[in-house]
Amino acid sequence: MAPTPPDDHASDRRNLDWYVDRGMRWIVTVGGVSAIVFIIGIFAFVTREGFPFLFDGFEAGEFFGSPAWRPTSEPNPTYGALALIAGTASVTGLAVLSAVPFSLGAAIYIAEFATGRTREVLKVLVELLAAIPSVVWGFIGLSMMNPLIIAIFDVPVGLNVLNAGLILGLMAAPIMTTIAEDALKAVPDAYREAGEAMGATRWQVTMRVVLPAAKNGLMAAVLLGVGRGFGETMAVLMASGHSINLPTSPFDSVRALTATIAAELGETAVGSEHYQALFTLGMLLFAVTFSINLAADLFVRGVRRG
Amino acid sequence: MADPAAVQTQAFNLWYGTFQALYDVDITVAAGRITSLIGPSGCGKSTLLRSINRITERLGYVRTTGSIEVYGHPIIGPAVSLVQVRKQIGMVFQRPNPLPLSIRENVLFGWKLHNEGPKATRAQEDEIVEQALRTVLLWDETKDRLAHTATGLSLEQQQKLCIARLLPVKPRLLLMDEPCSALDPKGTEAVEELIWTLRGAYTILLVTHNMAQARRASDDCAFMLMGRLVEHRSTNELFVAPEDPRTGDYIEGRYG
Numbered sequence: 115m116a117p118t119p120p121d122d123h124a125s126d127r128r129n130l131d132w133y134v135d136r137g138m139r140w141i142v143t144v145g146g147v148s149a150i151v152f153i154i155g156i157f158a159f160v161t162r163e164g165f166p167f168l169f170d171g172f173e174a175g176e177f178f179g180s181p182a183w184r185p186t187s188e189p190n191p192t193y194g195a196l197a198l199i200a201g202t203a204s205v206t207g208l209a210v211l212s213a214v215p216f217s218l219g220a221a222i223y224i225a226e227f228a229t230g231r232t233r234e235v236l237k238v239l240v241e242l243l244a245a246i247p248s249v250v251w252g253f254i255g256l257s258m259m260n261p262l263i264i265a266i267f268d269v270p271v272g273l274n275v276l277n278a279g280l281i282l283g284l285m286a287a288p289i290m291t292t293i294a295e296d297a298l299k300a301v302p303d304a305y306r307e308a309g310e311a312m313g314a315t316r317w318q319v320t321m322r323v324v325l326p327a328a329k330n331g332l333m334a335a336v337l338l339g340v341g342r343g344f345g346e347t348m349a350v351l352m353a354s355g356h357s358i359n360l361p362t363s364p365f366d367s368v369r370a371l372t373a374t375i376a377a378e379l380g381e382t383a384v385g386s387e388h389y390q391a392l393f394t395l396g397m398l399l400f401a402v403t404f405s406i407n408l409a410a411d412l413f414v415r416g417v418r419r420g
Numbered sequence: 421m422a423d424p425a426a427v428q429t430q431a432f433n434l435w436y437g438t439f440q441a442l443y444d445v446d447i448t449v450a451a452g453r454i455t456s457l458i459g460p461s462g463c464g465k466s467t468l469l470r471s472i473n474r475i476t477e478r479l480g481y482v483r484t485t486g487s488i489e490v491y492g493h494p495i496i497g498p499a500v501s502l503v504q505v506r507k508q509i510g511m512v513f514q515r516p517n518p519l520p521l522s523i524r525e526n527v528l529f530g531w532k533l534h535n536e537g538p539k540a541t542r543a544q545e546d547e548i549v550e551q552a553l554r555t556v557l558l559w560d561e562t563k564d565r566l567a568h569t570a571t572g573l574s575l576e577q578q579q580k581l582c583i584a585r586l587l588p589v590k591p592r593l594l595l596m597d598e599p600c601s602a603l604d605p606k607g608t609e610a611v612e613e614l615i616w617t618l619r620g621a622y623t624i625l626l627v628t629h630n631m632a633q634a635r636r637a638s639d640d641c642a643f644m645l646m647g648r649l650v651e652h653r654s655t656n657e658l659f660v661a662p663e664d665p666r667t668g669d670y671i672e673g674r675y676g
């Protein structure tokens with residue numbers, strides 16, 4: 115009987131490894147591809163549901179130019195999305211304005227100044243803040259911010275741009291902080307050391323070296339925060355007042371695109387014009403958030419100016 | 421009266437946490453000369469160098485005892501301004517570390533930090549940039565791309581730029597931690613030559629693990645071993661007739 119080749123066992127094991135390798139690779143590939151398939155599928159679905167409206171009832175002038183969103187008015191429903199767009203834009207804009215200084219400040223403190231325990235505790239707190247469900251934020255807007263705004267500013271209602279914008283700012287801040295902190299962390303320590311060795315204080319190093327070096331990542335942090343604000347539904351629905359308005363002050367109630375879809379879709383007949391119009395709103399949201407995320411991604415990859 | 425020494429340490433000890441990296445170092449570095457600091461890897465050369473501009477303090481867990489004076493002024497103590505200390509001491513690192521700014525802004529960085537007078541005009545700044553880059557023999561190569569980012573330069577050029585950016589604030593002492601170790605032989609030669617041209621105008625303390633370099637490029641030489649200063653004399657004497665047997669062993673290559 116011929117002696118067993120010494121590497122027989124080894125090649126057996128290689129086979130097992132090989133199968134495991136192939137299997138895992140297959141699973142991972144399916145995972146990756148399915149993500150793409152789902153995205154395209156969702157996009158196709160939204161588009162298909164909204165498409166007939168784009169060709170039949172759609173008037174771009176009315177959709178983008180008129181604030182009159184009256185889908186249930188008989189016999190002449192109108193589908194002006196301007197007020198909804200303005201609602202979303204004003205709330206998101208205020209959210210960004212209020213969240214950016216806090217988030218950048220927190221990120222700079224955590225990444226550049228806090229040490230040891232303080233830093234760890236702060237990071238956990240920021241993550242906890244990110245984990246609060248949006249309906250809880252909406253609840254805070256309704257039951258705490260609302261009376262507070264009425265009392266402080268002496269206005270009849272406290273459910274308005276200010277309320278929703280601040281709530282949304284609080285919701286976006288943890289994401290912005292975390293991403294901005296990552297961007298600052300990614301700046302090589304050799305830069306800080308070089309700056310300090312030349313006699314710069316920590317603050318000077320932060321302002322003159324670290325922030326410029328991290329600017330793409332910081333921009334991405336802000337954009338992803340904006341994206342978060344744009345897509346948020348429940349909290350905005352609860353805190354914004356949900357009334358159709360072209361806002362002229364932070365104390366006007368508004369209605370957001372997302373909230374409109376959430377509130378109305380359940381009450382429309384599938385395939386009706388109203389139903390299709392809501393899907394068109396969805397396409398608009400999808401396009402905007404997609405562009406924002408794409409822009410953030412390009413910033414992270416370090417697209418240069420000009 | 422003789423010039424005060426550029427650097428004088430007395431009974432200087434340093435700990436990283438509980439690990440003691442320097443033991444009772446007494447070293448006097450003569451002004452206006454190039455002094456090389458040699459010794460096997462891990463003997464504390466970088467640590468000693470980095471104590472002299474106190475950049476070691478970036479690590480929260482470093483503790484020291486003893487004193488260091490630079491040009492007769494103590495640099496450790498509650499009354500000392502760290503910014504002023506670092507203004508008169510320039511440091512060059514092992515890996516070239518230009519800031520991710522333009523070449524021009526790199527040269528002006530330290531100068532802008534320390535300039536207390538009125539804001540300089542563009543022309544004055546141009547002047548400063550040109551002079552610094554000329555001194556390090558980088559002007560001709562970079563004059564047409566001063567606005568380009570410095571990280572696009574070759575390593576040799578980056579290291580020269582890192583020297584150039586120290587000069588506008590007129591430091592008296594330059595600390596260099598193996599400034600050529602990341603460079604190829606040609607770059608090493610060029611930077612060594614540059615260091616030699618700076619001799620006299622600046623006191624230079626140069627860490628190197630390359631003995632040929634120490635021999636070529638320094639007036640004085642100090643040998644360290646396991647956190648202690650073993651011997652410090654003129655380079656010629658130290659290499660030709662070392663006093664301490666451990667120095668002899670090292671320069672004959674009997675330590676790693």
Ligand SMILES: Nc1ncnc2c1ncn2[C@@H]1O[C@H](COP(=O)(O)OP(=O)(O)O)[C@@H](O)[C@H]1O
Nearest residue numbers: 436439441460461462463464465466467468479
């Ligand atoms: N940041 C640090 N933390 C702890 N120990 C360190 C640190 N830096 C250096 N050391 C230790 O201090 C000793 C001296 O290091 P160093 O000054 O870098 O030596 P050299 O430059 O001569 O190679 C070494 O044993 C090293 O491990």
Ligand SMILES: [Mg+2]
Nearest residue numbers: 465466467597
């Ligand atoms: Mg070293």
